[in-house]
Amino acid sequence: MAVLILAHFLPGVNLAKPESAIYVAIALGLLRITVKPLLIFFTLPATIVSLGLFLFVINAAIILIADYFVDGFRVNGFWVALLFSILLSFLQSVLYSFLKEK
Numbered sequence: 516m517a518v519l520i521l522a523h524f525l526p527g528v529n530l531a532k533p534e535s536a537i538y539v540a541i542a543l544g545l546l547r548i549t550v551k552p553l554l555i556f557f558t559l560p561a562t563i564v565s566l567g568l569f570l571f572v573i574n575a576a577i578i579l580i581a582d583y584f585v586d587g588f589r590v591n592g593f594w595v596a597l598l599f600s601i602l603l604s605f606l607q608s609v610l611y612s613f614l615k616e617k
Contacts (some may be wrong), residue, residue, distance in 0.1 A: 516607040518543075522588075525602065527595035531587030539588045542581040551577055574600035 518536040522528045530536055554573045555562065562569040575597040582590045590596045 516588055520598060520606065521602055525595070527591035527600060528599055529589040529591075535585065535587035537587045542585050543577065545565070546577045546580055550580065552611055571601065578603075584616060595603060 516536075518539045519530070519533060522530040522536065530539070537572065553571060554576065555570070558569060562573075575593055578590055578596040578600050579593065582588055583597070590599060
């Protein structure tokens with residue numbers, strides 16, 4: 516849902532069809548489980564020196580990798596991917612707060 520919303524409002528992020536958002540979500544989930552821990556491990560010094568801000572770069576890289584693997588999903592450059600990843604994290608936290616059980 517969050518990918519669909521952001522692709523609609525954010526220029527530079529294109530979905531060919533709404534079903535592509537499901538594939539993007541699956542790809543992002545798989546990449547976050549497999550590739551992201553490796554990237555964090557190998558870039559640990561940069562992450563420590565930047566006080567964790569380098570994690571935004573890693574998230575943008577994950578978005579660009581998903582762009583490469585998913586047909587029908589296009590991100591126009593690194594800065595758009597960085598903005599997309601920041602907004603996606605924010606929107607996911609807002610959506611999870613609504614789904615949280617009391």
